[in-house]
Amino acid sequence: MNPNEFVDGICQKYCYSEDLNIAIKLALPLMLERYKDRTDEVYKLFDNVRIFATDDMSAKHFAEIEREMTGEDNHHVEEAKTDPYESERDPGAAYCFSPVYDENMNVTSEKRWLVVADIKGYHEDEYRALFGTSINMPYFLHELNHAFAMQNPIYKKEENCLFCKHGMYEEILEFQNSGDKVKVEHISEDDIIVEEIINEKTTQDMITKLLRCDSYREALSKLNAIGYVPSSYSATQILIAETLETTLGQEQLDKWRIDNDLTVRQRFCDASNSSQITATYCQGEDAYSFLSNTVFQMFKTSCNSFRMSVDDYGKTMRVLMFNALAPIYGYQESLGLITFDKYHDVRANACGEEEFVIEESGKGK
Secondary structure, X not given: OOHHHHHHHHHHHHOOOHHHHHHHHHHHHHHHHHOOOOHHHHHHHHHHOEEEEEOOXXXXXXXXXXXXXXXXXXXXXXXXXXXXXXXXXXXXXXXXXXXEEOOOOOEEEEEEXXXXXXXXXXXXXXXXXXXXXXEOHHHHHHHHHHHHHOXXXXXXXXXXXXXXXXXOEEEEEEEEEEOOEEEEEEEEEEOHHHHHHHHHHHHHHHHHHHOOOOXXXXXXXXXXXXXXXXXOOOHHHHHHHHHHHHHHOHHHHHHHHOOOOHHHHHHHHHHHHOOHHHHHHOOOOOHHHHHHHHHHHHHHHHHOHHHOOHHHHHHHHHHHHHHHHHHHHHHHHHOOOOOHHHHHHHHHHHHOOOOOOOOOOOOOO
């Protein structure tokens, strides 16, 4: 298949702009290289997921796009919307999905779409100079990677509850009959930040290649020069994602995240939970749950850093980083790749023997 002809065909199908055509032609080779054993799935992604490029990223406009995509679907459903990020900010881009229910609340299909910022006026010339398009390429690549990882979701219904898995993100919905409507409530939303940091690590690798840089630090310097606003995921969080990927192996992590092979998670937990590192530092919690909760704490701490002194922020993030790494290094300990004493000594050197106390603010399993 000729990639350029494919993109031209997709753009004709959805009436995409020339700027979006250019953006997709930049993104497609990067996606094909990263997911080299999944070529058909990459092409299917662009064929099946409609992309909206807009300079209006308001919640109101997002709701209008959702109504356009879902139409009369779920006319018998009343869903209580939630924000798993617990953030009040408008997104810079988003991958969106909506299950389609039958009258018995079985999921029959899923509507999927992507919204990305088209930079108009504000730094538009700078974006064009760097990328040749007004589309916010870092945000675009980030959402494309979410869309790819989430295109084979799990929906498992048991009585009045529905378990959903998209990538690493898992949620449980509860159904309640209310007159002529079925109320849908989100009763748990887990692992969203784990999904985000793994996804952002992949995105940063792609941006580094796109800009022909030797490191993401070099690429970020070019992005900063055009007024790019980075994601909320810190370098420390990306380090955790990288360490998890290196420890499990990219192929195994993809099986867990993309193919929904939950035996990978079970093996990780079984091995890590048996280690001295996890037993000592994970407060009796399951290894992966502890990791997920801790990276969520890191995300919330980053978002609220303006409320903290520089010293307190630095101390808090160091302890959280070593907390998040504990179950990963616990897994390595079980394989004989690291010792408890080595981890303890490095942690004590970074955080101090008497560690900074962190108030519990995590969210997850």
